[in-house]
Amino acid sequence: NAGVTQTPKFRVLKTGQSMTLLCAQDMNHEYMYWYRQDPGMGLRLIHYSVGEGTTAKGEVPDGYNVSRLKKQNFLLGLESAAPSQTSVYFCASRLGTSGYQETQYFGPGTRLLVL
Amino acid sequence: AQSVSQHNHHVILSEAASLELGCNYSYGGTVNLFWYVQYPGQHLQLLLKYFSGDPLVKGIKGFEAEFIKSKFSFNLRKPSVQWSDTAEYFCAVKTGANNLFFGTGTRLTVIP
Numbered sequence: 001n002a003g004v005t006q007t008p009k010f011r012v013l014k015t016g017q018s019m020t021l022l023c024a025q026d027m028n029h030e031y032m033y034w035y036r037q038d039p040g041m042g043l044r045l046i047h048y049s050v051g052e053g054t055t056a057k058g059e060v061p062d063g064y065n066v067s068r069l070k071k072q073n074f075l076l077g078l079e080s081a082a083p084s085q086t087s088v089y090f091c092a093s094r095l096g097t098s099g100y101q102e103t104q105y106f107g108p109g110t111r112l113l114v115l
Numbered sequence: 116a117q118s119v120s121q122h123n124h125h126v127i128l129s130e131a132a133s134l135e136l137g138c139n140y141s142y143g144g145t146v147n148l149f150w151y152v153q154y155p156g157q158h159l160q161l162l163l164k165y166f167s168g169d170p171l172v173k174g175i176k177g178f179e180a181e182f183i184k185s186k187f188s189f190n191l192r193k194p195s196v197q198w199s200d201t202a203e204y205f206c207a208v209k210t211g212a213n214n215l216f217f218g219t220g221t222r223l224t225v226i227p
Contacts, residue, residue, distance in 0.1 A: 033215075043217040045215065056213070102164070106159040
């Protein structure tokens with residue numbers, strides 16, 4: 001199993017450009033999450049999905065959109081990038097809602113720089 | 116709003132020293148508690164978790180944590196740290212179906 005993978009690993013954007021970050025998991029997990037990690041602020045939840053075809057807003061959703069067309073993929077889109085979106089983005093997934101299923105597994109992260 | 120506090124931002128220890136990292140949360144209901152570790156250049160990995168039962172939980176690599184409900188705390192401990200424990204440590208608290216709140220992290224540097 002590859003676990004949770006993220007593409008790309010690093011990207012530089014100019015203000016106003018758009019891009020899509022891809023998260024893929026091969027563990028048949030129902031739940032998937034996008035976080036951003038900023039210095040001194042820990043991880044903050046952007047959007048999440050509780051199953052194929054569903055999405056919901058997290059703590060900091062503004063400026064981002066997501067889609068979960070396939071169970072194994074969770075896409076994070078930036079329609080018009082802003083310097084404030086410079087961050088490290090982590091995807092995570094978990095199997096279910098009880099016991100060991102609660103544990104979230106994280107991807108390696110995508111480092112995004114918006115100039 | 117729920118919050119998770121990690122008061123130690125950067126801890127520097129010599130090898131073989133004992134470690135305790137603080138984690139406090141503000142939520143009065145049922146919680147699930149986690150400690151994650153992020154080694155340099157790597158992604159977050161689960162160290163240990165508490166859902167219910169014995170409030171002293173043991174994780175990987177000799178780490179343990181104690182849930183003290185009356186103090187809203189879930190401190191991480193290790194009796195003797197190694198250089199390889201140099202990493203950033205995140206406490207996380209789950210309060211609902213999908214609400215996992217992270218602390219700001221504590222950077223641990225272990226000096227050989």
